[in-house]
Amino acid sequence: MTDINAHLIGIPGGRARLNTPALILDLDALEANIEALAARAKTSGIALRPHAKTHKSAEIARRQVAAGALGVCCAKLAEAEALTDAGITNILITSPVVTEEALKRLARLNARTQGLMAVVDDARVLERMGEAIRAQGSKRLTLLMDLDIGLHRTGIAPGEAAYRLAAAIAAHPALDFKGLQAYAGHVMHIENEAARREKSKEGLAQLRAVRDELTRRNLAPEILSGGGTGTFDIDPAENVFTELQAGSYVFMDRQYNDVWTKDGKSPPFAPSLFIETSVISANTAGIVTTDAGLKCFATEAGSPQIIAGAPEGAAYFFFGDEQGGILFANPGETLAPGRVVTCLTPHCDPTVNLHDVYHVVRGDTLIAIWPVDARGRCA
Incomplete structure (x- = not known):
């Protein structure tokens, strides 16, 4: 079956047009x-x-x-x-x-x-x-x-x-x-x-x-x-x-970043795995709702870390199975529906197991879609 984002492969700026939520791999x-x-x-x-x-x-x-x-x-x-x-x-x-x-x-x-x-x-x-x-x-x-x-x-x-x-x-x-x-x-x-x-x-x-x-x-x-x-x-x-x-080490995540950053050091490997999620509702002061909830992230390690797309100090939280939320440090801040936010996963291994494919990017271009070959293979 053709992936819903396959038509965006090779198109400059295609990353910003991805159907979300999407598992992103920075090649x-x-x-x-x-x-x-x-x-x-x-x-x-x-x-x-x-x-x-x-x-x-x-x-x-x-x-x-x-x-x-x-x-x-x-x-x-x-x-x-x-x-x-x-x-x-x-x-x-x-x-x-x-x-x-x-x-x-x-x-x-x-x-x-x-x-x-x-x-x-x-x-x-x-x-x-x-x-x-x-x-x-x-x-x-x-x-x-x-x-x-x-x-x-x-x-x-x-x-x-x-x-x-x-x-x-x-x-x-x-x-x-x-x-x-x-x-x-x-x-x-x-x-x-x-x-x-x-x-x-x-x-x-x-x-x-x-x-x-x-x-x-x-x-x-x-x-x-x-x-x-x-x-x-x-x-x-x-x-x-x-x-x-x-x-x-291939992906890193918030948990592993903490091993080094909480000890005052820089992580030895760069984050390469992210979830991109879109704002779908913005009608309440101080928060917005996104399309990436509990079914998109492994949750035992806490909340995702917002990397890009939201004001400084904004925090991600789970808002249900299908939805996430962003809480702003300043209640006057907001994001419009359709705005894309990039998150670092709390725990990479079990997060990957929730997704069918990697959306492989270089910069703003989607260059490939790779299957998660062993997704769900737990026996």
């Missing part, structure tokens, strides 16, 4: 972010496996790989299936796959792609996973053991049970033990660099200890995968991770 900023982290990783001597849960886009994944990434991560099996269908290879699925039907899908995916890796954190899943791989008759499945270094969301705790699990993976004829995954999501949004660094180092010390013990037991992990946007400049110096899983 100049996106490309700069991709290149910046690729260069940083290369200089730091660490591989980059960006997390595609952020963008869910084969086009963006291809650009990351072209810039030097060795592959991408997907949070869910269905994301990996969607990106595989679009031609992406070398995918790491970072959430455990455990149900009978999902394990069958995992085995089928492993049979039809290259470089697939999955994670496991429980010995009770291991045999069923191996059986699914054997039943498919496909090549062995490469696994990382998921290690809990403080988030307590997934991952096996460091200790003897973890060493037994690694040994069981390595001994299984249908599975290939390749290393460890350890994600410290509880660290990423700490709004003080010193505290964030210290907390990250605590988790990495646990990972290092497990790595060293596995090596002593002749189970040396080849891959140690983890980290994120909040610790991209901290983790490489600890020489534990072999690859970095940063995701949000």
